[in-house]
Structure formats: C-alpha cells, structure tokens
Amino acid sequence: MVPLRVMLLTHSYSPEHSPPQRRWTQLVRSFRAEGWDVDVVTPVAHAPYGRRTLTSHQAGRVFRTDRGASGEQIRRVPFLWHRTTRSGRLINHLFSAAMSIPASAFAPRPDVVVVTVPSLPILGAGFVVSRMLRRPLVVDMRDAWPDIARDARIVQGNAKSLAERIIIAIQDRANLVVTVTYGFAHTLRERGLKNVATVTNGIDMASIRDMAPPAGRQDRLEVLYLGNHGESQRLDVPIRAAALVGPKMRLTLVGHGVERNELMALARRLDAPVEFHPPVHGPEIMDYYERADTCIVTLRDDWKSFDTTIPSKTYEVLSVGRHVTGIVRGEARSILEEAEAGHIVPSEATAVAELWNTLADNRHLLRIGEQGRTWVRNNANVHALGRTYIDLITEVAGRPRR
Numbered sequence: 001m002v003p004l005r006v007m008l009l010t011h012s013y014s015p016e017h018s019p020p021q022r023r024w025t026q027l028v029r030s031f032r033a034e035g036w037d038v039d040v041v042t043p044v045a046h047a048p049y050g051r052r053t054l055t056s057h058q059a060g061r062v063f064r065t066d067r068g069a070s071g072e073q074i075r076r077v078p079f080l081w082h083r084t085t086r087s088g089r090l091i092n093h094l095f096s097a098a099m100s101i102p103a104s105a106f107a108p109r110p111d112v113v114v115v116t117v118p119s120l121p122i123l124g125a126g127f128v129v130s131r132m133l134r135r136p137l138v139v140d141m142r143d144a145w146p147d148i149a150r151d152a153r154i155v156q157g158n159a160k161s162l163a164e165r166i167i168i169a170i171q172d173r174a175n176l177v178v179t180v181t182y183g184f185a186h187t188l189r190e191r192g193l194k195n196v197a198t199v200t201n202g203i204d205m206a207s208i209r210d211m212a213p214p215a216g217r218q219d220r221l222e223v224l225y226l227g228n229h230g231e232s233q234r235l236d237v238p239i240r241a242a243a244l245v246g247p248k249m250r251l252t253l254v255g256h257g258v259e260r261n262e263l264m265a266l267a268r269r270l271d272a273p274v275e276f277h278p279p280v281h282g283p284e285i286m287d288y289y290e291r292a293d294t295c296i297v298t299l300r301d302d303w304k305s306f307d308t309t310i311p312s313k314t315y316e317v318l319s320v321g322r323h324v325t326g327i328v329r330g331e332a333r334s335i336l337e338e339a340e341a342g343h344i345v346p347s348e349a350t351a352v353a354e355l356w357n358t359l360a361d362n363r364h365l366l367r368i369g370e371q372g373r374t375w376v377r378n379n380a381n382v383h384a385l386g387r388t389y390i391d392l393i394t395e396v397a398g399r400p401r402r
Contacts, residue, residue, distance in 0.1 A: 004397055005037040007110035007135075009100055009126045011093055011119035013042040014068060015058055017281045019142065019312040020116050023180075023201055029070045030386025038072035039107045043079040043096040049256070051081050063103060077103045084258050090121075097121035104129040111397045116140040120167065127170045136175035136396045141184065143309060175396045178389070183308030183331040199389050202380040203315040205373070209286050211321060214293045214366040221249040221360040223325065224292035226285065227313045229257030234300040236266055237327065240349035241356060243272035248360050254288055255279050289320045293366050294342065294359060298327035301347040306330060315380045318372035323365070325355065341372035
C-alpha cells in the first residue's frame with residue numbers, strides 16, 4: 001500500500017510547549033511509524049510570550065522547511081509580535097493563518113488536510129487549503145467551538161452570529177470532525193453532524209518517572225497548579241482559598257497566560273501563600289510534581305461549554321500518581337471520579353480551603369495509590385489513540401484499512 005501524505009495546519013508546534021504541540025507531536029510520531037509523510041504548516045516558534053525567544057535554528061525560519069523529531073517536514077510561516085492579551089493573540093493568529101495558505105500551496109500535495117483548533121483563524125485557513133488543493137478535510141476540535149466563543153463573548157452582536165455560522169459551516173463541510181471528548185461529539189451529533197469521531201488526548205507513560213508517595217508528616221500542604229493562567233481556569237479561586245488556609249499550605253502556580261499579572265497582584269493584596277514560576281518543560285516538570293502533595297485541575301463553572309471540556313493537563317496529573325484537587329464539572333469530573341484519584345470541590349474559595357485544611361490535617365488522604373496511573377494506562381494510551389487516528393484518516397482518504 002502506498003503511504004499516505006498528511007498536511008497539518010496548526011498555530012503551535014514543536015519546539016513550543018502547548019496543548020496542540022503535545023497532542024500532535026504524539027500523533028505525528030504514530031503517523032511516521034506507519035510510514036506516512038507529514039507536512040506541518042505552523043508559525044515560527046514564539047509562544048508563550050508573543051515573541052521569538054529561541055534562536056532561528058531552534059524556532060525555525062520564515063518560509064523555510066525544517067525536519068522535525070519524527071522526520072516530518074515543518075514549514076514555518078511568519079507571526080506578529082504581540083502582547084499576551086486576547087486581542088493581541090487574535091490579530092497574530094489571523095496573520096499567521098493567512099500566511100499558512102500560500103505556504104501550503106508550495107508544499108507537496110497531500111492526501112488529507114488536517115487542521116487543529118482552537119485557533120479559529122487557522123480553522124478558516126484549513127478549509128481554504130483543502131478546497132484549494134481539492135483534498136478531504138479533517139477538523140481536529142480540541143475545544144468546544146463555537147460554544148466557548150459564545151460563553152467567552154469573544155465576538156459580539158452580528159459578528160458573533162457570523163462567526164458561529166462560519167464555524168458550524170466548516171464543521172458541516174469537513175469530511176471528518178474529531179473531538180477530544182465524547183460529550184462534545186454528542187453535542188455535535190445533536191446538531192445534525194454525522195461526520196464525528198472522538199480521539200481523546202493521552203499521555204506517554206514512558207515519559208513519567210516513578211515517585212514516592214507524599215510524606216506522612218510535613219509542616220505544610222504543597223499544592224501545585226501547572227498550566228495556562230487564563231480566563232478559562234479561574235485561578236483567583238485557589239488563590240483566595242490559599243489566603244483562607246494561610247501558612248499551613250503553599251500554592252505553587254507554574255505557567256503563563258493573559259491573567260498572570262492580575263493573579264500576582266491578587267496574591268500580593270491578599271497576602272496569600274502563593275509562589276509564581278515561569279513555564280517549565282522536560283524533567284523540571286517532574287521536579288514540581290515530586291514536591292507536590294495535591295495537584296489542581298480546574299475550569300471555570302459558569303461556561304456551559306466546559307461541561308464537555310477536559311483540561312489538557314488532566315491526563316498528565318493522573319499519570320504522576322498525585323492526589324488531584326478537581327475544580328471541574330461535566331466530563332472532566334466524571335473522569336476524576338472514575339479514576340478515584342482525589343476530591344472534587346465547587347469553584348468556591350471556601351469549599352477549596354475546607355478541602356485543603358482537611359488534607360493538611362489528614363495527610364493519609366493524599367495517598368491515592370495507583371488508581372490514576374491505572375486509569376491512564378487503560379483509557380489514554382497514546383499508542384492506541386494514534387492507531388485510532390490512523391484508521392480514521394485512512395478511511396477519509398478512501399484507502400482500505402490495514
């Protein structure tokens with residue numbers, strides 16, 4: 001059988017560290033192991049600060065092609081330097097998405113075009129490229145769009161209805177829409193879409209080192225949040241909770257996002273026991289997990305779209321075997337409850353503080369055993385997920401499955 005050629009359009013890819021990068025680095029590795037050719041069209045690396053922080057050799061050069069870690073061809077497009085604000089990112093995404101169209105035209109013609117969202121401009125670019133090249137389109141919906149746009153009030157008035165209509169129209173015209181949650185796939189099917197499948201996020205357990213369980217005695221409770229500091233996470237709630245608990249705990253927030261400066265100001269104002277650290281990658285991540293007693297998985301509870309959204313760090317937190325403080329609902333809550341890996345609390349500072357006081361006084365509750373790791377092995381194995389995606393793309397391309 002002749003190997004397939006896949007073109008992936010994404011707003012973030014290696015060497016950046018982001019949810020789309022993590023998902024697609026794993027999937028591209030599976031595609032390449034299958035013998036497929038992969039062309040990735042993506043901006044020069046510039047996240048999370050909106051500017052180039054790596055050398056041109058590491059970050060890539062505009063309209064030049066580099067070879068990725070799995071042998072994929074990475075075709076870089078320009079970006080706009082911007083502040084880490086919602087409007088700054090949107091303008092940058094619009095520009096890079098527009099540049100992705102001519103870059104795709106000069107790449108070898110693929111069998112299938114894949115575009116990964118939540119960057120809405122790249123969704124439009126992916127649709128244009130698939131029509132321009134007359135190739136089937138796979139839309140990888142990592143978030144519940146357009147529902148999140150409605151909840152977040154990203155666009156207003158007539159523009160809002162137009163944006164929603166465009167998103168829905170592209171979903172409807174795609175040959176396949178892949179969701180990362182079963183709940184959002186159900187939502188799309190209720191709207192009449194029939195071309196829907198689910199390939200969840202996953203984790204490579206080989207990259208997770210074994211850790212000793214939390215100490216039976218310790219002066220303070222160590223609470224860790226590692227991830228995006230944005231509107232979706234409502235990190236003001238754990239900061240207020242930490243202020244209520246006081247010196248018997250320490251909250252460590254690691255990452256970057258549009259809300260970070262405001263969160264730092266809030267922590268200072270409340271004199272909360274909170275530390276802020278910049279994003280980390282590789283072995284340093286495991287160092288933070290090793291120090292932690294409990295890890296936060298959180299999404300705000302006033303956006304209905306988050307009933308069918310799972311924070312991207314959920315599987316990683318489960319895989320390290322640490323207790324989870326879950327401030328989530330819907331499908332994310334169901335996963336944490338099924339894994340029996342911690343406690344679920346409402347998105348209220350007093351409720352979170354009450355849990356942390358209980359954990360600080362009863363540290364045996366932090367020892368959750370292997371439940372979380374076992375759940376990941378059974379439900380979020382990256383190799384099985386890659387095999388599922390391969391079968392789906394093979395079918396879209398009109399090839400018989402192996």
